[in-house]
Amino acid sequence: MIVRDDSRLGLPAALALLAGAHALPAAAMVWPPLRRPFGIQDRIDAAEGVALTFDDGPHPQGTPAVLELLAAAGARGTFFLVGEQVQRRPGLAAEIAAAGHEIGLHCHRHRNLLRLTAAQIRADLERAETVIAEATGRAPRLYRAPYGLFSGASLVLARRRGWRPLLWTRWGRDWEKRSTPVSIAAHVTRWVRAGDILLLHDADFYSAPGSWRTTAAALPLVLEELERRGLAPVAID
Numbered sequence: 001m002i003v004r005d006d007s008r009l010g011l012p013a014a015l016a017l018l019a020g021a022h023a024l025p026a027a028a029m030v031w032p033p034l035r036r037p038f039g040i041q042d043r044i045d046a047a048e049g050v051a052l053t054f055d056d057g058p059h060p061q062g063t064p065a066v067l068e069l070l071a072a073a074g075a076r077g078t079f080f081l082v083g084e085q086v087q088r089r090p091g092l093a094a095e096i097a098a099a100g101h102e103i104g105l106h107c108h109r110h111r112n113l114l115r116l117t118a119a120q121i122r123a124d125l126e127r128a129e130t131v132i133a134e135a136t137g138r139a140p141r142l143y144r145a146p147y148g149l150f151s152g153a154s155l156v157l158a159r160r161r162g163w164r165p166l167l168w169t170r171w172g173r174d175w176e177k178r179s180t181p182v183s184i185a186a187h188v189t190r191w192v193r194a195g196d197i198l199l200l201h202d203a204d205f206y207s208a209p210g211s212w213r214t215t216a217a218a219l220p221l222v223l224e225e226l227e228r229r230g231l232a233p234v235a236i237d
Contacts, residue, residue: 022152023114028167029148035167038155042167043195049234050226051197052077053168055106055144058085058092059203062212066202067099069219075233077101080144081136083108083128085205090135097136102235104142105129105163110206113145118153125157142166142236146206166236168199172222174215175207181214185221194231198222 028034035042044051052070054077057063063079070077079096081103086093097103108128113121125143133139143163145154150165158165172188173179188198200219204211226233 022118025152025155026114026149028150038150038165039159040150040155040165040167042169042197044197044234044236046195046234048194048230049232050192050194051236052200052222052233053080053104053144053166053197053236054078054200054202055080056082056085056110056201056203056206058089058096059205059212060089060092062202062204062216063092063096065212065216066219067096067101069216069223070101070233071099073223073233075223076235077233078104078142078236079202080104080106080142081128081132081140082106082110082203082205083124083131084110085203086128086131086135093132093135094137097138100235102142102237103132103136103138103140104144104166104236105132105140106144107146110146112147113149113151113154116151118156121151121153122157125154125161129161166197169196171199172215172218174201174218175204175211177208177211179208179211179214181218181221184215184218185225188218188222189225189229192226192229192231197236 025038028040108124143158144166148167170188172184174184200215
């Protein structure tokens with residue numbers, strides 16, 4: 001009988017498993033049933049509240065416009081900040097925190113995590129955490145990956161650092177060039193209910209140029225519709 005050494009056959013399978021472990025969490029962005037198994041939150045515990053979240057800032061025009069609208073409505077939000085933008089405008093990041101809004105960690109550089117190694121992801125997130133904490137006086141406890149695409153390495157790091165990974169229940173598609181204030185408000189409030197997490201952007205660094213203006217124009221419509229439905233915008237605590 002001839003005995004064959006098939007140990008080499010295990011390497012492709014092992015590599016495939018590693019690639020799957022790295023990339024599979026990203027599918028949770030488009031397939032919500034995957035979120036709970038990976039510990040990714042997309043709702044809050046609020047009987048009459050919804051969470052307004054804003055990604056990609058701080059932005060020199062977009063963030064102040066959103067802050068002013070939220071203040072006028074007496075509403076709180078959650079801002080997922082980008083480290084490289086906080087470095088450029090630390091005072092604006094501090095203003096978000098001082099206004100009573102919750103601070104979240106987005107990234108340092110806005111990149112698709114599936115294209116980065118585990119070491120690159122760790123370096124990026126730890127740098128962002130430091131920059132954000134220094135500017136706001138708060139160590140972020142909430143974490144959302146760029147484009148909503150979590151990787152296996154980012155979720156492992158989040159668990160080690162005590163960050164809560166979050167996605168969203170509804171989005172406004174406000175990063176698109178074709179979006180209008182009416183379309184954004186319609187997208188983000190369609191079928192909205194208590195406990196939902198809503199995604200908007202207060203910056204246009206990584207989306208259609210000038211899209212922050214459309215978001216700012218949509219926000220009063222969003223707030224009005226939430227009030228009509230008896231829902232209060234709250235921060236994610």
